[in-house]
Amino acid sequence: MIDKALPPGSKIGIFGGGQLGRMMAIAAARLGFHVNVFSPQHVSPAFEVAHERTIAPYGDLAAVQAFAQSVDVVTVEFENIPLDTYEHAAKFTAIAPEPTALAIAQDRLAEKNFLTSHNIPVAPFVEINREADIVSAVYKLGPEGILKTRRMGYDGKGQIRLGGRVDPDAAIQAYRGEPAIFEQIVPFKLEISCLAARNYDGAIVFYDCPKNEHRNQILAESHVPANVPADLEKLAQAYTAKIAEKLQYVGVITVEFFALGQGTETPLIVNEIAPRVHNSGHWTIDACAFDQFENHIRAITGWSLGSGQRHSNAMMVNIVGEDMDRWREFATSEGAILHVYGKDETRAGRKMGHVTYLYEKS
Amino acid sequence: MIDKALPPGSKIGIFGGGQLGRMMAIAAARLGFHVNVFSPQHVSPAFEVAHERTIAPYGDLAAVQAFAQSVDVVTVEFENIPLDTYEHAAKFTAIAPEPTALAIAQDRLAEKNFLTSHNIPVAPFVEINREADIVSAVYKLGPEGILKTRRMGYDGKGQIRLGGRVDPDAAIQAYRGEPAIFEQIVPFKLEISCLAARNYDGAIVFYDCPKNEHRNQILAESHVPANVPADLEKLAQAYTAKIAEKLQYVGVITVEFFALGQGTETPLIVNEIAPRVHNSGHWTIDACAFDQFENHIRAITGWSLGSGQRHSNAMMVNIVGEDMDRWREFATSEGAILHVYGKDETRAGRKMGHVTYLYEKS
Numbered sequence: 001m002i003d004k005a006l007p008p009g010s011k012i013g014i015f016g017g018g019q020l021g022r023m024m025a026i027a028a029a030r031l032g033f034h035v036n037v038f039s040p041q042h043v044s045p046a047f048e049v050a051h052e053r054t055i056a057p058y059g060d061l062a063a064v065q066a067f068a069q070s071v072d073v074v075t076v077e078f079e080n081i082p083l084d085t086y087e088h089a090a091k092f093t094a095i096a097p098e099p100t101a102l103a104i105a106q107d108r109l110a111e112k113n114f115l116t117s118h119n120i121p122v123a124p125f126v127e128i129n130r131e132a133d134i135v136s137a138v139y140k141l142g143p144e145g146i147l148k149t150r151r152m153g154y155d156g157k158g159q160i161r162l163g164g165r166v167d168p169d170a171a172i173q174a175y176r177g178e179p180a181i182f183e184q185i186v187p188f189k190l191e192i193s194c195l196a197a198r199n200y201d202g203a204i205v206f207y208d209c210p211k212n213e214h215r216n217q218i219l220a221e222s223h224v225p226a227n228v229p230a231d232l233e234k235l236a237q238a239y240t241a242k243i244a245e246k247l248q249y250v251g252v253i254t255v256e257f258f259a260l261g262q263g264t265e266t267p268l269i270v271n272e273i274a275p276r277v278h279n280s281g282h283w284t285i286d287a288c289a290f291d292q293f294e295n296h297i298r299a300i301t302g303w304s305l306g307s308g309q310r311h312s313n314a315m316m317v318n319i320v321g322e323d324m325d326r327w328r329e330f331a332t333s334e335g336a337i338l339h340v341y342g343k344d345e346t347r348a349g350r351k352m353g354h355v356t357y358l359y360e361k362s
Numbered sequence: 363m364i365d366k367a368l369p370p371g372s373k374i375g376i377f378g379g380g381q382l383g384r385m386m387a388i389a390a391a392r393l394g395f396h397v398n399v400f401s402p403q404h405v406s407p408a409f410e411v412a413h414e415r416t417i418a419p420y421g422d423l424a425a426v427q428a429f430a431q432s433v434d435v436v437t438v439e440f441e442n443i444p445l446d447t448y449e450h451a452a453k454f455t456a457i458a459p460e461p462t463a464l465a466i467a468q469d470r471l472a473e474k475n476f477l478t479s480h481n482i483p484v485a486p487f488v489e490i491n492r493e494a495d496i497v498s499a500v501y502k503l504g505p506e507g508i509l510k511t512r513r514m515g516y517d518g519k520g521q522i523r524l525g526g527r528v529d530p531d532a533a534i535q536a537y538r539g540e541p542a543i544f545e546q547i548v549p550f551k552l553e554i555s556c557l558a559a560r561n562y563d564g565a566i567v568f569y570d571c572p573k574n575e576h577r578n579q580i581l582a583e584s585h586v587p588a589n590v591p592a593d594l595e596k597l598a599q600a601y602t603a604k605i606a607e608k609l610q611y612v613g614v615i616t617v618e619f620f621a622l623g624q625g626t627e628t629p630l631i632v633n634e635i636a637p638r639v640h641n642s643g644h645w646t647i648d649a650c651a652f653d654q655f656e657n658h659i660r661a662i663t664g665w666s667l668g669s670g671q672r673h674s675n676a677m678m679v680n681i682v683g684e685d686m687d688r689w690r691e692f693a694t695s696e697g698a699i700l701h702v703y704g705k706d707e708t709r710a711g712r713k714m715g716h717v718t719y720l721y722e723k724s
Contacts, residue, residue: 008689008702008715026388029411032689032702032715049391049411289648289699289720304694311674311720327370327394332666337651340370340394353370353394358651358673 002094002200002302006072008032010301013067013093015058015086016077017044019341019351020277020293023285024077025049027293033301038067043344046077058085068092075251075300079105079275080152096200096250096300101275104247108150108181111273118246120239121266123258128180131172137182144185149178159217161185186269188258192226192233194240195281197252197295197305204241205295207288207308209233210280210316212256218349222280222316224287225362232259235268243273252296254278279351283314286337286356313359324352364456364562364664368434370394372663375429375455377420377448378439379406381703381713382639382655385647386439387411389655395663400429405706408439420447430454437613437662441467441637442514458562458612458662463637466609470512470543473635480608482601483628485620490542493534499544506547511540521579523547548631550620554588554595556602557643559614559657559667566603567657569650569670571595572642572678574618580711584642584678586649587724594621597630605635614658616640641713645676648699648718675721686714 012028014021017039025035025046036052037044047053052070056063058081068074068089075095076086079102086099104110115122126137128147137145147160192209211226212219226233240255247253256271277292284291290298290306298305319330324346330338333355340353374390376383379401387397387408398414399406409415414432418425420443430436430451437457438448441464448461466472477484488499490509499507509522554571573588574581588595602617609615618633639654646653652660652668660667681692686708692700695717702715 005690005693008686009704022391026391026411029384029388029704030701032700032704034410034704048396048413049388051410286651289697298693306699307697324370328367331367331660335651335669337668338394339392342371342391342394342396 002073002096002300005302006033009034010073011036011071012297012301013038013071013074013089014046014050014077015074015081015089017041017046018077019045019343021046021077022049022341023282023293023339024075024277024296027291028297031294031297031301031303033297036067036071038064045341045343048342058082061085061088064088065092073300075296076102077276097253097275098248098250101247101249101253101273105273105275106151108148109179110150112181114246115243115270115273118242120242121269123186123269123271124184125181128175128182130177131175134172134175134182141182141184146183146185147175147180148183149180151179186258186260188269189261190226190228190259191256191271192228192236192259193222193254193256193278193280194233194236195252195254195278195284195292195308196237196240196244197292197299197308198244198249199299199305200250200302202245203305204244205305205308206237206240207281207284207292208310209236209257210283212280215320216349218318218320218351219279220318220320222283222314224283224310224314228259229262232267239268239270247275249275251275251299252277252281252292254281256280279318279354280316282339282354283316283356284308284310285339286358287312287314310361312361315357315359317355317357318351319353319355321346321348321350321352330355364435364458364662367664368395371396372435373398373433374659374663375400375433375436375451376408376412376439377436377443377451379403379408380439381407381705381715383408383439384411384703385644385655385701386437386639386658389653390659393656393659393663393665395659398429398433400426407703407705410704420444423447423450426450427454435662437658438464439638459615459637460610460612463609463611463615463635467635467637468513470510471541472512474543476608477605477632477635480604482604483631485548485631485633486546487543490537490544492539493537496534496537496544503544503546508545508547509537509542510545511542513541548620548622550631551623552588552590552621553618553633554590554598554621555584555616555618555640555642556595556598557614557616557640557646557654557670558599558602558606559654559661559670560606560611561661561667562612562664564607565667566606567667567670568599568602569643569646569654570672571598571619572645574642577682578711580680580682580713581641582680582682584645584676586645586672586676590621591624594629601630601632609637611637613637613661614639614643614654616643618642641680641716642678644701644716645678645718646670646672647701648720649674649676672723674723677719677721679717679719680713681715681717683708683710683712683714692717
């Protein structure tokens with residue numbers, strides 16, 4: 001918790017050295033803050049644009065202490081930071097968001113329980129702790145489902161899709177004994193996400209919800225406007241506001257939704273909460289006066305939030321893995337606003353950059 | 363000279379560690395380039411967001427060599443770099459722009475002669491090498507003039523305004539024996555600047571000309587659109603294109619113009635050439651898909667240029683000296699897009715940051 005707005009020249013610590021930390025560091029620098037990035041990797045995209053670099057494993061609590069003591073507020077670029085690490089930092093400086101939000105996002109079961117306890121709809125699910133639970137889950141929810149580990153899942157990692165064509169034995173074989181959930185596959189029309197920034201005063205600012213398209217379980221494209229009915233977007237924002245308030249959240253939070261189509265009992269269900277800036281909000285860099293990264297920084301430093309309004313329509317296309325070899329095409333394509341994350345190595349499924357295209361606002 | 367477009371991951375060296383270098387470094391990072399900033403000052407705004415830092419005096423040619431050898435192309439953020447330094451770097455790597463442009467911009471007399479040799483109008487002037495020249499200058503051009511040192515002038519530095527109320531002896535006394543020019547004060551309606559990016563292929567992209575207002579000889583505000591007749595802007599662009607072509611210029615170049623009003627023989631005269639990105643173009647960061655810094659980087663790395671189109675009208679207000687104490691006001695003012703340069707110390711007349719306001723495009 002920050003008592004009053006941090007002046008430019010204050011120091012911000014970011015746990016995580018990926019592209020989200022990188023874009024956050026740029027936003028922080030633009031406001032005159034000094035940034036210290038904490039990452040275990042010697043080559044980290046965020047180091048490139050950070051004033052200071054802390055290279056240490058997350059388990060190195062002495063390094064965590066020194067890092068926390070060197071800054072005025074600490075935040076995270078990813079939700080899977082060990083909670084011990086984050087809570088250790090909190091002993092020495094302010095942190096935002098609070099660890100609760102991360103704890104919930106780190107555990108699919110806790111997340112589902114949090115949401116249902118606040119009457120926010122999710123896909124039907126069953127908790128899986130042993131093989132036998134899978135059998136009863138299939139009995140209860142039908143065979144079309146996804147087995148998801150409770151922890152460390154992102155970009156489709158730790159997920160196994162089970163279906164009619166899958167032998168029940170295969171399902172059991174796929175289960176590796178980790179705590180998991182079995183989630184019913186709900187046929188949905190489209191996916192939108194809601195990005196909001198909330199500050200210490202409880203003020204909240206929304207961006208227009210992008211419509212998201214995935215390929216190989218990785219976000220491929222985001223479009224604004226999503227061209228969904230206005231009341232659907234309002235509903236997504238209402239759910240997001242409720243989540244942010246219940247968590248006393250400070251910073252940017254993202255909620256992924258499945259839209260089930262008109263006339264359904266629950267037009268929207270939450271797929272996932274991301275307690276952080278989000279890939280589906282990268283278009284805000286180019287289409288808004290105040291992008292998601294800046295509003296995250298403004299929120300955690302106790303500033304008032306910038307408007308979430310956009311001046312343009314936008315399409316964001318991720319550059320994944322070998323797509324990066326096409327850089328020359330992006331570099332010469334008219335209107336392609338290129339963002340490259342400076343990763344040391346191109347790997348299949350790795351997010352290497354993105355391209356934004358702007359269109360006149362509709 | 364670059365043979366072909368440099369891929370992301372290539373290295374760019376920037377001479378100068380001020381705010382222009384800082385914003386250039388951010389633009390370069392966004393495109394996936396690694397940046398090495400060369401500055402004699404241990405605390406330099408551009409270091410904050412640069413991958414590598416070279417701290418050395420410009421006269422340290424060994425450091426210049428190592429710096430140049432560490433990168434694929436070298437550029438400058440300011441025109442007053444010692445030419446020897448810049449030319450030394452050119453022995454070890456590509457540089458852009460060419461030193462000629464800097465040589466001309468470093469010497470007001472060379473600049474005036476260059477412009478007049480290409481039939482581009484400037485204010486009447488006389489070369490001053492000794493006291494007696496002042497007397498004959500006043501005789502030729504009248505007493506209303508500005509005595510300007512030929513070298514190292516910016517933000518009004520090295521300028522003395524002489525006028526009717528000034529004793530001719532005072533004028534002579536003000537002259538410190540340095541090579542100078544005496545320039546007639548031409549009554550002008552307003553000042554605009556023209557920012558253009560030109561690449562190795564000779565392709566050129568213009569931004570809309572901002573209208574600029576100064577206070578205490580320092581840029582205070584820039585406005586786009588300038589609301590000047592379209593043919594005046596076209597003329598400014600034509601002059602700028604001619605200057606860029608004659609210099610075989612690569613990168614962003616800025617030409618400051620005085621508009622003398624309708625019906626005058628020469629509706630525009632050139633005040634100054636800045637062979638670099640420019641304060642009056644800072645609004646492009648927020649109002650254009652491709653800002654001046656990105657187009658400078660695209661130009662010098664052999665990429666195609668991004669469009670100079672803007673999606674919004676804009677007003678840019680500089681934060682000078684103690685204005686910075688009002689950061690809280692900027693931080694809470696609706697629509698104020700704040701850019702803080704991270705300077706170590708607030709000093710009178712020092713550019714500390716700027717604020718952009720966007721408006722719907724007219």
